Amino acid sequence: MSDAAAGRQPNRVQVSSNKKPLQFYLNLSKRLLNEYGEVELSALGLAVSNMVTVAEILKKDGWAVEKSIRTGLELLEHSAAVEEDGEGGAAPAAGGRSVSKPKMEVVLAKSADFDRLFAEHPPPPRGPKAAAADGEGEEVEAE
Secondary structure: OOOOOOOOOOOEEEOOOOOOOHHHHHHHHHHHHHHHOEEEEEEEHHHHHHHHHHHHHHHHOOOEEEEEEEEEEEEEEEOOOOOEOOOOOEOOOOOOEEEEEEEEEEEEEEOOOHHHHHHHOOOOOOOHHHHHHOOOOOOOOOO
């Protein structure tokens, strides 16, 4: 299913509180800024602090400028048996009670220095080639 068919914007990043390290979201945001000119970071519940950290690092390091911020509450169905979904929210459960989770979205645009920074410090490549370039999977001999 394509991003358009899923109703999802291709330059939107849903930040999790425990699924990926912050560096993953920083590198992904830089790639999307390069491709689309802006990126929308979104998070629910406990993941909001991670999303704010990513946005502030991108701004502080000169990669991006803030265009807009939206906050709100996301209404989710909740029951005692529901597990955290990794984004600080709960997966909907039939027959449960409704619970509100804080939601935050930040839209960032390329800074004036973005193109220079991207040329000097491109994010690492993605996919299997990235693992080989990072030295992952290589055996290290003990001395």
